[in-house]
Amino acid sequence: MREKTLMPLEIYVHIPFCIRKCDYCDFLSGPGDRTRQEAYIKALLHEIRSLPHIPNHEVVSLFFGGGTPSLLDACLIEEIISNLKEKFLFSPEAEISLEANPGTLMKEKLKVYRKAGVNRLSIGLQSADNEELNALGRIHTFEEFLEGYFLAREEGFFNINVDLMCAIPGQSYEGWIRNLRTAAELKPEHISAYSLIIEEGTPFAQRKLELPDEDTEYRMYEDTEKVLREYGFHQYEISNYAKNGFECLHNLGYWKRTEYLGLGLGAASLLAGMRFSNTRDMEEYLACSRNAEQIRKDVQLLTKREEMEEFMFLGLRMTKGIREGDFMACFGVSLRERYGAVLDKYRKTGFMEYEDGYWRFTRKGIHVSNVILAEFLAE
Ligand code: SF4
Known part of the structure; x- marks a missing residue:
């Protein structure tokens, strides 16, 4: 069953x-x-x-x-x-x-x-x-x-x-x-x-x-x-x-931060709030692949702040955008409370829009998305 x-x-x-x-x-x-x-x-x-x-x-x-x-x-x-x-x-x-x-x-x-x-x-x-x-x-x-x-x-x-x-x-x-x-x-x-x-x-x-x-x-x-x-x-x-x-x-x-497991040389994972990547060294991988502890590098337990940043950074790649309610469900904080200043700034200038509970880039915003995303990281 x-x-x-x-x-x-x-x-x-x-x-x-x-x-x-x-x-x-x-x-x-x-x-x-x-x-x-x-x-x-x-x-x-x-x-x-x-x-x-x-x-x-x-x-x-x-x-x-x-x-x-x-x-x-x-x-x-x-x-x-x-x-x-x-x-x-x-x-x-x-x-x-x-x-x-x-x-x-x-x-x-x-x-x-x-x-x-x-x-x-x-x-x-x-x-x-x-x-x-x-x-x-x-x-x-x-x-x-x-x-x-x-x-x-x-x-x-x-x-x-x-x-x-x-x-x-x-x-x-x-x-x-x-x-x-x-x-x-x-x-x-x-x-x-x-x-x-x-x-x-x-x-x-x-x-x-x-x-x-x-x-x-x-x-x-x-x-x-x-x-x-x-x-x-x-x-x-x-x-x-x-x-x-x-x-x-x-x-x-x-983009929605579903957990994923990367297998093989250099493959990255996001699991149980941790990010890590397998070794990029082929000889090490061939010799030690049975031993997860040894081949997994850069193990990083994400802080809540980093998880929020990833939520924005990855989610805003989707044209549908990110749902306010999902942010609240994930982090117990409202999206406006956390990122209201950046969202309002780019909505006023026409680079972002809000509709039916979703925030997204406008067409003109997509072209400068890297600059805007960097601001979410700096907040
Ligand atoms: S060399 Fe790079 S771009 Fe070319 S086929 Fe291989 S992975 Fe793809």
Whole structure:
């Protein structure tokens, strides 16, 4: 019999392997041969099997991110899922997502994913223009993306996200809109559209790049929402757009501060009011993954103030905004009492609005959201 008052739990599994590093990427990922991949999965299974019991929780979403999880043999993904299902109670409606890159999706793999319970794919397209893909250092072409996308449809994946990137070196406003329309016409259920960020330590940070100017980037962002609305998508977060009912549950949980457990190299967790991350050192992870005490780093028990800040910082990313009543229920303090000065200031200037119990950014507020969020942290 199922327990009655179960708390939702999200699980993130990090797969840190890619065929080759893209020129803009600073994620914890890199090439790894088959022997290395197998050793890593073995260590990951040790970590899963030695996890302490987390009572009264039900897994509502599982997300394989990376890296390129679709690079692995599909049977390894199947083995991870079955080990997790032995350890945790899964909701029958749990969303199980896997990040995939074009060029790594084959029919047999997709069949195994389906059988293992994967019900959502997130495919990294980034651009529908081969020159732009080449400029980003991606390993695939648009045609290879199409091949994987249609194979996934044939194999019964009816919840697919396509990742796109704007403000790519050399990209014009028209080029971006063309990419968006090309992707939307394929009728995926979800599109994530991020601006390129030049991260320190990446090959892009060493080069002189011809990036779109600020005004062009502003127009790219503004018109993304308008164009995608024509195709039946609604924006539900700063960079995410979905058809009705296909919002990513895993992401929503993250912005609402649902508890989550990160497994694998460098994976972060939020559990029982604590934040911690696994070691980013592969050798240490391979040697010690059975010992949670040893691989968990930066363990931080959040103060009430930090929890409130996170509530604002993460919750305001959602276009729906944050509900006053939820803040009160979480912290026993009214939102106005805690942050009234900042909220009023930005409501008066038209950057924030209040409606039906929800506070949110206006369209013009989204563009300066980082500045406003910093004020909530300073309060
Ligand atoms: S495929 Fe993704 S994770 Fe891998 S290097 Fe490229 S951007 Fe980074």
